[in-house]
Amino acid sequence: MNVGRFSGVLIPLLAVVLGILVGSIVMLVSGYNPIEGYSALLYGAFGDPYYIGETIRQVTPYILAGLAVAFAFRTGLFNIGVEGQLLVGWLAAVWVGVSFELPKVIHLPLAILAAAAAGALWAFIPGILKARFKVHEVIVTIMMNYIALHVTNAIIRSVLSDKGFKSEKVHESASLRSDFLQSITDYSTLHYGIIISLIGAVVMWFLLEKTTKGYELRAVGFNQHASHYAGMNVNQNIVLAMVISGAFAGVAGAMEGLGTFENISVKGGFTGVGFDGIAVALLGGNTAIGVVLAAILFGSLKIGALEMPSSAGVPVELVDIIIALIIFFVASSYLIRLILTRLKKEGK
Amino acid sequence: MDYVIEMLNIRKEFGSFVANDNITLQVKKGEIHALLGENGAGKSTLMNVLFGLYQPEGGEIRVKGESVKITDPNVANDLGIGMVHQHFMLVDTFSVTENIILGSEPKKGGKIDIKKAEADVRALSEQYGLAVDPTAKISDISVGMQQRVEILKTLYRGAEILIFDEPTAVLTPQEIQELIQIMKALVNEGKSIILITHKLKEIMEVCDRVTVIRRGKGIGTLNVSDTNPTELAELMVGREVKFTTDKEEAKPTEPVLEIQNLVVKDARHINTVDGLNLTVRAGEIVGIAGVDGNGQSELIEAITGLRKAESGSIKLNGKELINLSPRKITETGVGHIPQDRHKHGLVLDFPIGENMVLQTYYQEPFSKNGILNFNQIYDKARKLIEEYDVRTPDEYTKARALSGGNQQKAIIGREVDRNPDLLIAAQPTRGLDVGAIEFIHKRLIEQRDQGKAVLLLSFELDEVMNVSDRIAVIYEGKIVAIVDSKETTEQELGLLMAGSKKKEAGVTS
Numbered sequence: 108m109n110v111g112r113f114s115g116v117l118i119p120l121l122a123v124v125l126g127i128l129v130g131s132i133v134m135l136v137s138g139y140n141p142i143e144g145y146s147a148l149l150y151g152a153f154g155d156p157y158y159i160g161e162t163i164r165q166v167t168p169y170i171l172a173g174l175a176v177a178f179a180f181r182t183g184l185f186n187i188g189v190e191g192q193l194l195v196g197w198l199a200a201v202w203v204g205v206s207f208e209l210p211k212v213i214h215l216p217l218a219i220l221a222a223a224a225a226g227a228l229w230a231f232i233p234g235i236l237k238a239r240f241k242v243h244e245v246i247v248t249i250m251m252n253y254i255a256l257h258v259t260n261a262i263i264r265s266v267l268s269d270k271g272f273k274s275e276k277v278h279e280s281a282s283l284r285s286d287f288l289q290s291i292t293d294y295s296t297l298h299y300g301i302i303i304s305l306i307g308a309v310v311m312w313f314l315l316e317k318t319t320k321g322y323e324l325r326a327v328g329f330n331q332h333a334s335h336y337a338g339m340n341v342n343q344n345i346v347l348a349m350v351i352s353g354a355f356a357g358v359a360g361a362m363e364g365l366g367t368f369e370n371i372s373v374k375g376g377f378t379g380v381g382f383d384g385i386a387v388a389l390l391g392g393n394t395a396i397g398v399v400l401a402a403i404l405f406g407s408l409k410i411g412a413l414e415m416p417s418s419a420g421v422p423v424e425l426v427d428i429i430i431a432l433i434i435f436f437v438a439s440s441y442l443i444r445l446i447l448t449r450l451k452k453e454g455k
Numbered sequence: 456m457d458y459v460i461e462m463l464n465i466r467k468e469f470g471s472f473v474a475n476d477n478i479t480l481q482v483k484k485g486e487i488h489a490l491l492g493e494n495g496a497g498k499s500t501l502m503n504v505l506f507g508l509y510q511p512e513g514g515e516i517r518v519k520g521e522s523v524k525i526t527d528p529n530v531a532n533d534l535g536i537g538m539v540h541q542h543f544m545l546v547d548t549f550s551v552t553e554n555i556i557l558g559s560e561p562k563k564g565g566k567i568d569i570k571k572a573e574a575d576v577r578a579l580s581e582q583y584g585l586a587v588d589p590t591a592k593i594s595d596i597s598v599g600m601q602q603r604v605e606i607l608k609t610l611y612r613g614a615e616i617l618i619f620d621e622p623t624a625v626l627t628p629q630e631i632q633e634l635i636q637i638m639k640a641l642v643n644e645g646k647s648i649i650l651i652t653h654k655l656k657e658i659m660e661v662c663d664r665v666t667v668i669r670r671g672k673g674i675g676t677l678n679v680s681d682t683n684p685t686e687l688a689e690l691m692v693g694r695e696v697k698f699t700t701d702k703e704e705a706k707p708t709e710p711v712l713e714i715q716n717l718v719v720k721d722a723r724h725i726n727t728v729d730g731l732n733l734t735v736r737a738g739e740i741v742g743i744a745g746v747d748g749n750g751q752s753e754l755i756e757a758i759t760g761l762r763k764a765e766s767g768s769i770k771l772n773g774k775e776l777i778n779l780s781p782r783k784i785t786e787t788g789v790g791h792i793p794q795d796r797h798k799h800g801l802v803l804d805f806p807i808g809e810n811m812v813l814q815t816y817y818q819e820p821f822s823k824n825g826i827l828n829f830n831q832i833y834d835k836a837r838k839l840i841e842e843y844d845v846r847t848p849d850e851y852t853k854a855r856a857l858s859g860g861n862q863q864k865a866i867i868g869r870e871v872d873r874n875p876d877l878l879i880a881a882q883p884t885r886g887l888d889v890g891a892i893e894f895i896h897k898r899l900i901e902q903r904d905q906g907k908a909v910l911l912l913s914f915e916l917d918e919v920m921n922v923s924d925r926i927a928v929i930y931e932g933k934i935v936a937i938v939d940s941k942e943t944t945e946q947e948l949g950l951l952m953a954g955s956k957k958k959e960a961g962v963t964s
Binding site: 317318319320321322323325326329330332333334335336337338339340 | 759761780781782783784785786791793798799800801802803804805809813814816817822825826827
């Protein structure tokens with residue numbers, strides 16, 4: 108076995124397996140049957156068309172949030188602000204969705220672009236602060252999350268509703284919902300957003316790996332000094348990287364606003380999708396294809412978990428523990444690498 | 456015979472690769488023993504075996520005549536073997552004493568007895584003439600001082616045999632002289648030293664005996680007094696090596712680079728380059744000689760656009776370059792082999808192939824309409840790797856995985872291939888072995904012969920004198936003298952570099 112070559116795939120896979128194994132132990136210790144528990148989880152995620160539809164719907168924003176984090180990561184930035192960028196994107200999409208009446212071919216793209224622009228703008232602020240004044244983007248993006256949460260809430264109350272707690276439903280012409288997708292999935296909330304998120308994955312791959320701009324962004328991410336020496340504009344690339352990352356996050360918000368909910372309501376706290384995006388990117392090794400696969404896993408766990416309390420009596424909190432365990436094992440990939448190397452040595 | 460260390464027929468394999476092929480190394484008590492070999496010859500592997508980091512597949516190690524098994528570095532420590540690493544292993548935010556006692560702290564009632572530790576460190580420092588302040592913070596002291604802390608660390612642990620891994624690679628010429636004194640003091644106090652190096656001059660100056668290894672094989676052990684640098688270089692490289700680079704007389708023509716009244720501030724806002732004038736003509740190599748810190752780095756950064764100049768003029772073929780962006784300057788026809796190849800020269804996590812187009816990726820044929828053409832990029836990379844003898848498994852290997860010499864050859868290939876009118880080479884051979892140095896010098900002279908202007912910055916006087924046609928001496932941010940490299944001497948340059956006037960220097964030389 109060549110550890111070096113396959114470690115990119117092997118380590119996340121082993122992390123997942125280890126997470127599931129330790130999850131079983133936790134279930135056993137708490138007096139639940141892990142086989143029943145995991146069967147319920149599997150059934151809840153893929154058991155019938157309705158569940159499959161719900162799972163795909165949940166995967167959609169995870170892919171885009173994961174791409175947002177991964178894109179920033181690849182360019183040397185740590186975007187913790189995906190949650191906030193997602194919220195402003197959601198708001199912008201709904202705002203455009205309820206304010207205009209246009210033909211669908213214009214209205215829907217316009218609403219999605221508005222979401223991308225809002226997310227990009229929200230990420231531009233930490234980007235420019237980092238480029239200009241060397242303010243660390245982690246701190247600024249965390250703060251921007253709170254600003255996003257409260258600003259969107261205030262706008263929903265004062266502008267998008269009359270002191271209510273949610274906006275109106277977006278016009279049909281801006282909706283991602285589809286009767287066809289709903290009919291084949293037994294009336295789940297599945298919508299066309301999954302296509303957009305898969306396009307997003309292709310866009311990220313193409314941009315980073317195939318274009319001169321992607322070459323610059325990656326070079327700046329690895330070594331700013333060498334990039335400067337080579338004649339690249341380091342500061343411009345930092346801002347651009349944040350803006351693109353924010354645009355992905357904004358589109359993730361549009362998926363919720365135009366697809367899943369078709370409106371936006373006042374939030375008591377964060378949606379968590381943006382933060383889960385960090386785990387998705389990490390598990391996916393910050394590559395486009397990896398993010399898609401990791402998002403499928405996270406979406407399945409999230410939706411499948413809903414079935415666990417009713418059919419296996421396992422509390423939903425346990426699923427959060429299993430997800431946490433998987434992230435833990437991914438983060439400690441060094442440990443797994445070490446064990447693999449040891450095994451390889453002894454096997455020789 | 457009275458050997459303190461005997462490594463007999465040591466064999467170390469990594470998979471199918473034999474790093475040490477039955478090498479024998481015997482070190483006498485109280486001697487400085489050089490271990491000489493090119494980069495990648497197996498010196499470090501052999502020393503890591505001695506230090507317990509690797510287990511050999513065959514052979515025997517004896518310490519003071521007794522056969523031992525060194526299973527890890529702690530065993531090596533207990534046997535009195537200490538290693539002064541090339542890359543220091545120090546905690547920057549700790550004091551000298553705290554670093555030295557780390558791992559073997561003297562305790563009093565559950566607390567570290569820092570007073571006693573400081574006294575011990577001071578006593579050791581005085582005994583060997585190291586002049587280290589035990590209370591200073593590591594981040595506040597010079598690289599040379601940090602190295603002494605590493606030496607003290609081994610002495611504090613009672614080392615009798617000290618291994619120095621390429622100790623002079625990071626030091627200035629003055630610091631090297633001081634280190635040589637320290638090594639002699641250590642030997643006088645009864646210690647034995649193994650010096651890993653590929654610098655022949657140091658061996659001739661300080662060592663008693665030398666063991667040469669080449670491509671994993673022991674070539675032999677000689678008394679330094681019975682040999683000479685030419686013989687050692689041949690043994691090390693396996694073929695004849697020339698020290699003085701053969702070159703025709705320079706035929707300089709038009710000025711290419713003209714610098715007038717250049718003023719550049721450094722990070723502390725001091726005018727490190729202070730009204731500098733310099734001209735480099737097509738078809739000549741101008742070397743810059745000077746003590747480190749007299750504005751050399753700032754001068755080069757200003758020419759290449761990496762640092763803002765305050766005032767003055769930098770003209771390339773009559774075109775003003777001052778404070779243009781690095782890209783504009785590159786496009787105008789400047790090639791730059793940077794002083795710090797890891798910081799500026801390469802994106803270490805990129806494949807070596809992608810590093811070959813670091814300045815040209817946006818131009819055809821490497822990209823079109825913003826889309827990269829990897830076929831063209833890797834074709835170019837393969838061509839350069841072949842032409843410049845860059846030893847790498849393939850062009851997709853990360854630059855990080857290459858040895859320093861091969862990284863440098865890749866950079867030189869890239870810069871020369873862009874065919875710049877002015878090639879700036881800043882310390883192009885730092886840390887490289889004689890084979891690679893010879894190669895790089897040849898390439899620089901080739902550029903000159905093709906009618907390009909070459910500006911060479913080096914802290915090795917030998918290199919400046921050997922390769923340059925004219926030598927510009929820099930002192931306190933000004934070019935204080937320009938001498939013909941054939942007519943000057945090391946003494947004259949040394950005096951000029953220290954700030955004496957040309958006439959005075961002429962009289963004393």
